[in-house]
Each structure stands twice: as structure tokens, then as C-alpha cells.
Amino acid sequence: MENKEVILSVKNLRQHFPIDGGGLFKKTIGYIRAVDGISFDVYKGETVGIVGESGCGKSTTVRSIAQLYKPTTGQVIFHGVDLCTADKDTLLKERRNIQMIFQDPYASLDPRMTVRNIILEPLRIYNKRNLLDKNYTEEELDEKVKDLMEKVGINKAFVNRYPHEFSGGQRQRIGIARALALNPEIILADEPVSALDVSIQAQILNLISDIQKEMGVTFIFIAHDLGVIQHISHRVIVMYLGKIMEISSSDELYSNPLHPYTQALLSAAPIPDPKLERTRQRIVLEGDVPSPDKERHCCYFYDRCSKRMDKCACAVPPMFDCGNNHHVACFLYDDKPVAEPADDTPTEGELKLRKKTENKAEN
Amino acid sequence: MALFRKKEIATNEFNQVIVGTSLTKEAWKRLKKNKLAVVGGVIVIIYTLIALCASLLPIYPYDEAITVHRNLRPSLTKTAGDLMLEQEMKNLFFQAWRQGRLELSDEEDAQIEAWVMESKTNQVWDLVYARGMEALEAGSFEWNSSEQSRIDRMLNNIETETQITIDKVSVVYEGKTMNIEDMSYEELRGLYASLLGVDENTLEESLVNEVRSAVSNELRSKDSTLSGEDLDSSVEMEMDALGEDGIHDRASTNIIGYIEQIAQRSANSDIQAMIDSGSMTFPYEGTFDLSNGLHVELEVTKMHERRYIFGTDYLGRDLLSRIIYGSQVSIAVGIVGTVTSIFIGILVGSLAGYLGGKVDYYLMRFVDIMYGLPYMLLVIICMAIFGRQIVNLFFALALVSWLTIARMVRGQIMSLKNQEYVEAARSMGAGTMHIIFKHMIPNSLSIIIVYSTIRIPAFIMQESFLSFLGLGVQAPYASWGSLIGDAVSSMALYPYKLIIPSIVMVIFLFSMNFLGDGLRDAFDPQTKNQL
Ligand SMILES: Nc1ncnc2c1ncn2[C@@H]1O[C@H](COP(=O)(O)OP(=O)(O)O)[C@@H](O)[C@H]1O
Ligand code: SF4
Ligand SMILES: [Mg+2]
Numbered sequence: 001m002e003n004k005e006v007i008l009s010v011k012n013l014r015q016h017f018p019i020d021g022g023g024l025f026k027k028t029i030g031y032i033r034a035v036d037g038i039s040f041d042v043y044k045g046e047t048v049g050i051v052g053e054s055g056c057g058k059s060t061t062v063r064s065i066a067q068l069y070k071p072t073t074g075q076v077i078f079h080g081v082d083l084c085t086a087d088k089d090t091l092l093k094e095r096r097n098i099q100m101i102f103q104d105p106y107a108s109l110d111p112r113m114t115v116r117n118i119i120l121e122p123l124r125i126y127n128k129r130n131l132l133d134k135n136y137t138e139e140e141l142d143e144k145v146k147d148l149m150e151k152v153g154i155n156k157a158f159v160n161r162y163p164h165e166f167s168g169g170q171r172q173r174i175g176i177a178r179a180l181a182l183n184p185e186i187i188l189a190d191e192p193v194s195a196l197d198v199s200i201q202a203q204i205l206n207l208i209s210d211i212q213k214e215m216g217v218t219f220i221f222i223a224h225d226l227g228v229i230q231h232i233s234h235r236v237i238v239m240y241l242g243k244i245m246e247i248s249s250s251d252e253l254y255s256n257p258l259h260p261y262t263q264a265l266l267s268a269a270p271i272p273d274p275k276l277e278r279t280r281q282r283i284v285l286e287g288d289v290p291s292p293d294k295e296r297h298c299c300y301f302y303d304r305c306s307k308r309m310d311k312c313a314c315a316v317p318p319m320f321d322c323g324n325n326h327h328v329a330c331f332l333y334d335d336k337p338v339a340e341p342a343d344d345t346p347t348e349g350e351l352k353l354r355k356k357t358e359n360k361a362e363n
Numbered sequence: 364m365a366l367f368r369k370k371e372i373a374t375n376e377f378n379q380v381i382v383g384t385s386l387t388k389e390a391w392k393r394l395k396k397n398k399l400a401v402v403g404g405v406i407v408i409i410y411t412l413i414a415l416c417a418s419l420l421p422i423y424p425y426d427e428a429i430t431v432h433r434n435l436r437p438s439l440t441k442t443a444g445d446l447m448l449e450q451e452m453k454n455l456f457f458q459a460w461r462q463g464r465l466e467l468s469d470e471e472d473a474q475i476e477a478w479v480m481e482s483k484t485n486q487v488w489d490l491v492y493a494r495g496m497e498a499l500e501a502g503s504f505e506w507n508s509s510e511q512s513r514i515d516r517m518l519n520n521i522e523t524e525t526q527i528t529i530d531k532v533s534v535v536y537e538g539k540t541m542n543i544e545d546m547s548y549e550e551l552r553g554l555y556a557s558l559l560g561v562d563e564n565t566l567e568e569s570l571v572n573e574v575r576s577a578v579s580n581e582l583r584s585k586d587s588t589l590s591g592e593d594l595d596s597s598v599e600m601e602m603d604a605l606g607e608d609g610i611h612d613r614a615s616t617n618i619i620g621y622i623e624q625i626a627q628r629s630a631n632s633d634i635q636a637m638i639d640s641g642s643m644t645f646p647y648e649g650t651f652d653l654s655n656g657l658h659v660e661l662e663v664t665k666m667h668e669r670r671y672i673f674g675t676d677y678l679g680r681d682l683l684s685r686i687i688y689g690s691q692v693s694i695a696v697g698i699v700g701t702v703t704s705i706f707i708g709i710l711v712g713s714l715a716g717y718l719g720g721k722v723d724y725y726l727m728r729f730v731d732i733m734y735g736l737p738y739m740l741l742v743i744i745c746m747a748i749f750g751r752q753i754v755n756l757f758f759a760l761a762l763v764s765w766l767t768i769a770r771m772v773r774g775q776i777m778s779l780k781n782q783e784y785v786e787a788a789r790s791m792g793a794g795t796m797h798i799i800f801k802h803m804i805p806n807s808l809s810i811i812i813v814y815s816t817i818r819i820p821a822f823i824m825q826e827s828f829l830s831f832l833g834l835g836v837q838a839p840y841a842s843w844g845s846l847i848g849d850a851v852s853s854m855a856l857y858p859y860k861l862i863i864p865s866i867v868m869v870i871f872l873f874s875m876n877f878l879g880d881g882l883r884d885a886f887d888p889q890t891k892n893q894l
Contacts, residue, residue: 066790092792100790108783111386112805121801122791161383178787 004043007218008065008186011039012343013074015057015064015242016350019293031350033292034060036242036300037074037343042186047212047219049233049250051226051265055289057242058222059103062188065220066100067091072347078186096126099179103191105171109163115174116159119145122181148177152207169200176207186218193228205232226269230254235325238262241300242292244319248326258328260307261285297344299331307332316342386886390809393885400881403874410871414691423669423681425688426839429526432679435671437859443675444521444667451517453488455510456495465504467494484856525638525645526666532619532626533658540658543622548611551618558625558655570614575602577613585750626659634663673863676849682860686867689841693868696757696826696842697819697875703761705768705815712772717780717799727773730766738763742825746834753836760825768814775807809886816879820872827868843868 014037021029035057042048050058064071067083076083078094086094099122102108109118120141126132127141136144146156152173163171172192179187189208193201209232212219223229229236229250236253238246238261246259257263264283271277285304299305299312312331319327321339329342346354384392394400413420435446459465460475467475471490478487498504506514533542534554543551552570556563579598583589589597602610630651637643647663673682711730715723745759779785785802793801827844829835831851836842843864850860 063786068786068790095790095792098790100787102783102787104783108787110784110788110802110806113801114383114385121788121793125791125793125797158383162385164386165383175787182791 004046006041007044007078008042008220009075009077010041010061010065011075011077013038013061013064013076014072014347015060015069016072016347018349028349028353030293030353031347033242033295035064035071036292038239038242038244039074039340040237040244040247042218042220044185045212045216045218046235047221047233049229049236050220050222050239051224051229051236052239053265053289054224055292056239057292058224058239059190060242061239062100062190062220062222066098066188067095072349092129093131096131096182097185099182099184099187101172101175101179101187101189101192104195105168105175106163106195108175109171111163114160114162115149115154115166116142116145118163118174119148119177119181122178126182144181148180151180151211152177167200168196169203172196172200172204173207176204176211180211180215180217183215184217186220189219189221191222191224194223194225201228208232226254226265238265241289241296243300244329245301246326246328246330247319248324252324252326256326258322258326258333259301259330260305260332261301264306295344295346295350299329301330316344318342387809390882390885394881397881397884399877400885403877403881406870406874407878410690410874411694413687414694417687417691420687422684422687425680425684425841428678428680429666429669429675430679432669432671432675433677434853434857435675435679436857437672437674437682437863438670439672441670442667443669443671446671447667448514448517448521449492451514452495453492455506455513456491457488459495459504459510460491464507465491465495465498482855521667523638524666525634525663527627527630527634528662528664529623529627529659530662531660532623533660534656535658543619548615551615551622555618555622558622558657570617571610573617574605574610574613578602578605622657625655626653626657627661629653629655629657630659630661674857674859676846676860677853682846682863685841685846686843686864689843689846689864690867690871692753692836692840692842693823693826693844694871696753696760697822699757700760700764700822700826701815701818703757704765704818705811707761707765708768709772709811711765712769713776713799713803715769716773716776717795717803719777719780723773727770730769733763733766739825739828742829743832743834746829751834751837753840756826756829756835760822764818764822764825768811768818771810771814772807775810776803779803779806813879813883813886816875816882820875820879823868823872823875 013035014033015035016031016033018028019030019032021027038061040048050061052058060069063069065076065083067076071084074084078098081090081094083091083094113121123132123136123141123144127136145159149156149159154170154173154177158166163174166174175192192208193204196204205228208219208221211217219233221229221233233250236246236248236250237244238253238259240261245261246253246257248258253262254266257266260283264285267281267283268285271280283306287304290303297316298314299308299317302308302312305312309331317329317331317334318338319329319340319342320333320336321327322333322336327339328336431447432443435443435450438446441449456465460467471494475487475490478484478490495504531542531544533540535541536546536550536554541550543554546554552563552566556566559566575598578601579594582594582597582601605613630653633651634643637647643663645663645665645668648661649663650658650660652658669681671681671683673686676682676685711726715726741763742759745762746755749755749759779802782802785798788798788802823843826835826842827847830842830844831848833848836845838845846864847861847868850857850864854861
């Protein structure tokens, strides 16, 4: 892995959403820490899976990477350019190489556009700004649409149909064709199969791995289904409450989960072998994911961890390097070298807020 | 031929481009299945066409009042003369019954007394007329001499009275034949002065004075408290605002009217002579060359041969024509009001929805405050301040009715803003304008169309309400509401004046509502029974 080229590097990314209070002027009274300081690298040509319960910030992570939100702090370095601070033109130029596939195949296609216009939308946008290798004419665009439709397996005859005339799987294929239209280097797929039937899930997953093999596209792939992730990804990131708990290669993670959260997740997944399934030990996670709206200076998993210790309540665990490219954020492994120190300094907005409340308390 | 050629290429999956059905197309299909909505749509179209083509239709002018034709009931078969005579005879029979010359049975006498007590005049007239005619036929009743002479006079009038409509007056002026409507102010003034035989300068003075007094009257009718020096100074201000050209324009209009009157008066004797000699057939169209140098093209019709299928109003104006011109006003109020309010609503709503944050907050609080104010009161105040003109009515209504649409558009834009396909577009680097014009507007259009069709009847109702109160359109213009409002005072005596405009209006409102409902169901099948 080391010899591979890093294509995207996320450094201490935070995405905090302000919470508006009621009242006449809608003051900010706190922040939702949807993503709270995560760092990871993505290598060229691989698929990185992100797993975690829903609400743990997976979608927010990819949306911040795609610059749909302006990240609160941190860097998203792509081709040596920090997208968070890049100016508009650079961002536009670089963004071309980062495309998204969305979760809901019904909501992600404009119901009033034909398939042709949907697939061509990104091409047209970039064509108009002269940011493509050349200026495409309508005929060339037509060719392009047909190519793309063939690539994702939709009958070319359907170019003038509307999204509502397709099934969920076909719509997702259209979404994939749209993501491929600009020949991106990296595709961010936000749970692309979780809204589909199981039989169709497999087809779409196969399509994605075919595309990856054929075109060498890098994928960041979100799923809350561990089976899907194992099937498709080379490396896996386990997230909880906006933090990364564990990063490792896919095989390593499934054979040797280290973090108590990962262990709980894996133990909850059914095993397709009835004998093993009967003997499966389940670690039951109690309660729901807590609300990410307050500062934490302890292990983010502390409330629900079955192996929690006293020191877990005192500090945020750093990333420990357990060898074999396996990193874990858990004090159970504090004999291992630290790969990356924890950073729990509050953001500017939070500091301001804190000052205000202190002032109020004094008065 | 083209049909056959098409078939030469075999159609199959590989060369055929399958045309998709867009949501709009599907909505259209659904709408066509909805019988009620289609009928509603057809009726709305017919109404609109009639209103648009009002000036081309063979109807009497809506502001032409023929005094002797006051309050004629609607009739398909009888001419105005027949109805006048009938009404006259009803009155005479009733007097005769009072005097005891027309004898009825005891029960009928009692019945009439009861009706008179309850002021059911129509029933009394009908009964007396029916019995009177029977008695006349049977010979048991005869008119006395004064009654007979009244009837004879009326019959004679009906036979002989004519109406003259002037189409065109022209004059030979400096060697050319000119239509007086095309003449300049100076030419008209010269012509008029020569016709009257007065000096042009004195004429000029009196013409300007005439305009001044007209202006003064207008000002006073707008604000009845104006008087004395205030009035004088505002009249002078108004005159200054008109300027020389404006004053001359108004004076020209006056002169044309006077010259037409002169032409008609001079032509009258010729026409009378033709009628007396029996050489005139009706309706007569002809040109008269008058001794004073005017040439007048006119039309002579027998006044009492008119037919009023919807009857006439209290000034003798044709109700049918007033209803048609009234629908012009009412439908225009509906459409213009809706368009204006939708325009403002979309602007405010999309700004608030798209920008969000503080802008959204303050705009919406403003909308909330406006909501809290009494709506009709605002319109009434607007009308009072800016004058009771139709244009002001449009704007007064539109200004206070964009609130709902602004809220609706804001909601729609906010929900669209978070749609995944809008996010997808943003992730592709689409700009704000691209997103608004390619995604947001096409996706909110259907709901806006639906809402507009539902708004139009509401506007018409509001306009009618205002006109009913006397705050809407002013005479001689009419609208459905003002027609109904005028009819209310004489509701018992002439119910048709109230019923006919009401039915016309109700049919339109029903159709519009059915159409709106149909459109909503068609565009948005899920939200059936909502909104
Ligand atoms: N635009 C937003 N504004 C405020 N809070 C948000 C926004 N997007 C997501 N969140 C919150 O951030 C958290 C993480 O959400 P998300 O990234 O969608 O989780 P996941 O995709 O893992 O299910 C949730 O608590 C969610 O409520
Ligand atoms: S650090 Fe402590 S609380 Fe957190 S996961 Fe590890 S053992 Fe559990
Ligand atoms: Mg998600």
C-alpha cells in the first residue's frame, strides 16, 4: 500500500452545523458536530468503504469532501490543492474530478429532465465554461450519452425517457452514468444501493466494481451494511459520532476487529452459515447514537462501550497504529505507537459561544 | 405518402428512439380523463372568448341608455315595443281594477289585496293583465277615452320612433374630404366656428372653460370636501398638468360630439321627410349631404324593435351587453390580479426560500404582519387613496394578496433546495442561475399554475364584493359584482336583474374551480384533497 499514490487526503476535517435558537433573532445556541475531526488518505484506484450507524456523519463527510458544505475546519487536499480554501475557478476545475452518486435514486434525478439531459448536465456545465479538453458539439454529446448508457447497461433507445419511467435499479444506473460523464478520478458514493432490492443491489455493486476495474476510478463508498462493504472495498473506515474509530484493510478488519464498536457491529451482522450463525456471540449495543450536539473530551464511544475504563472518560483516544496499516482509536491498545494525536480543541464559533455564556453567568 | 414511407424502415429496439412521457404529458392525460375539469375548461374558454370579442359581437353598446326602455323584463320573443305596451297596459288595468271597472271574482280581489300588502307587485300585475286581456276579448271591459288615447299614442310611438346612429361625419375642407375624427384641433375649431358663425377666439375661450369645468367636476367627484380656493388651485394644477396639448385633445373630443349633434339635427328633417313619405325601409343606412357642408353617414333603426333577451336595467341599458362587458372587467381583474400577485409572490418567496437566513426571516415576518392586517380594509383604503379606477382596483387587490403565494413558493423552493438532484447539480459545479432556471422553476411551475387557477375565482369574488359595496368599478363600466349590487335595491320588483348576472358569475366560478381542482389532481396526484 505504501508505494501507492495518495490521491485525496483529508486532514482534521470538521463539519459543525449551527443550531438556531428560537426567539426573534435566531441566535446560534450550539453546534451539531456532524463530523468532528477526521483524517484519512485515499490511494489511487482503491475503494474505501465507510461504515457506521446512521447519523454518525458518513454522508456529511463525503458532502464536505465534495464541498457541498463549507467545512468548519480542516483540509481536503486533492492533487495538492486544498479544496476548502481554493478559489472558485480552481475549485470548479478540480471538482470535475470528484463526482457523487446519491442514495435515493428517486430523489437524485430531476423528474422533469430526460435521461439524456440528466446525463449531459455535468458535461454541459463544463462545456459552457470551456473547462473540458475540447468544445463538444451536440452530436458529439449525443455520442457520449450513448457510450455512457451502454457502459452502465441501459438501453440506448431510452434516451428521451423520463426518470419516473424507470425502476430503482435503472435510475441508479442513470445516476452512475451521470457521475461518469466527466471521467472523474474519484467518485463519492453515498449508500448507492441501500434503497434498492437485494437482488438489484448485487447488480449495481457488480457494475461499480466493473467500472472500477475498467476505468481505474477511485471510490469512496458509504454503506451501513457490512456485507456490502466487505464485498466491494479494499479498505474500511469505521465511523462513530463524527469520529473515525478504526481504519484498516477490509480483510484485516473482518478477521480481526480491534475496536469494541467494530466488534459490536460485526457481531450484529448475520452470518450466512447456519451452524456458525447459531454459535455467533452477539454484543448488544445499548441505546441509540447519542446526539452529536455537545463537546466531548472523552472517548466518543464511552457511553455505550462494554469495555470502558476510567481513563476513557478523561481524554479522547488518539489513533494507535497496531501494525499492518491497522489504526484504532481506543485506549485498549495504548501500548501501541500513536499514529495520530487526538485534537479536541474547540472551534472558533464554540469559543465565542462559551465566552458569551460565561459573561452571562458573571452578570 | 409520408405515412407509407415511414414504414419502410423496420422499427425495432435498436434503431428506435423511444419517446418518454414527461410528467406534464401525463398530467395532461389525467386532466383529459377528468370530465368535470374538461367541461369547466371549455366553459372558461368560451367565457374568455366572448369577453375578448365583446366589441365584435352584434350587441347594443353597454353604455347606451334608452330611457323609455327602462326595466324591461327579459324576453326572447317580444320586442322592446311589445314589452313597453304590455307594461303600460298592466298599469292601466291595475288602475281600472282600483276604480272598480275591471271586475274580478271575490277570491281574486282578496288575493290581490293580500299581494298589495306584501308588495308582490309582479304577481298583481300578471294577474290583472291576464284577467284584463280576457275581459277585453270577451267585450266585458273597455278602455275609457284617456286610456285609449295613451295606448294609441304609445302604439304610434312604437311604430314611428327611430333611432339614429352616426357612423361617420366628414366635411370638404380645403378641397379634401376629411373625416372629422382625423382632423387636427385647429381644423376642428375652425369648422365648428364656421358652423356656429362665431369668432374663433371667443370659441377657443369657451372651449377651454368647458374643459376646466369638466376637470373641476372630476376633482369634486373624487373628493367631495374640496371647495373654494383649494378647488381652484387644484383645478389650475390639473390644467397645468394637462398642458396645451392635453386641453386641446379634450376640447377636440367635445367638438366632435357637438358637430355630430349638429349633423344629426340637420339630417333629422330629411329623415323625417323620408319616413313620412314611406320611402324608408328599416334598418336604413345612408349618407346625407347637408346644406352646411357636412356629409353624414348614419344608420336609422326602429328604436322599439330592439330585443333584450336579458332585459334592461334602471336606465334602459341592455343587460346582455352589460354582462358581457362586465365579464371583460371581472375576468381581467381575475387574471391581472393573479398574475401580479404571483409575480410579487414568486419574487419574495423565492428570495426568502433560496437565500434563507436573515433575509428569509425578515421577509417572512413582514408577510406575517401583513397577514394580520384586515385584508379588505387595506383594499378599501387603497381605493380611497388612489381613486376608484379599475387599474387601482387591480393593484390594490394584487398588493395585498401575494402573501399566500409567497409563503407557498418559499416552502416549495426550500424543499427543492434540499432535493438530492439539486445537490447533485451543485456537486457538478452548477451555478445559482443554472439551479434556479433548470431545476427549481420547472419543478415549481405546476404548483404555481394550479394555484393560479384556484386564485382567479377568489379575485373575481373579491372584486365583486368591492363593486357590490360600490368601491369597485364605476359607471358606466360594469362588472358582475356591480351589476348584482345595482340590482339588489329593486330585487323584489325585477328579480331577473339579480338572478341573471348571478347565474353567469356562478357558472364561471364553478367552472374555474372544477378546472383548478382537475389541474391540481392531474399535476399532483398525491396531494389530492389537500391544499
Ligand atoms: N445540513 C445539516 N444541518 C444540520 N444538521 C445536519 C445536517 N446534515 C446532517 N446533519 C446532522 O449530522 C449528523 C450526521 O448526519 P449524516 O452525515 O447524514 O449521517 P449518516 O449519513 O451517517 O447517516 C446527524 O445528526 C444529522 O442530523
Ligand atoms: S477508549 Fe475506552 S471507551 Fe472508548 S472504545 Fe476504547 S475501551 Fe471503549
Ligand atoms: Mg447518510
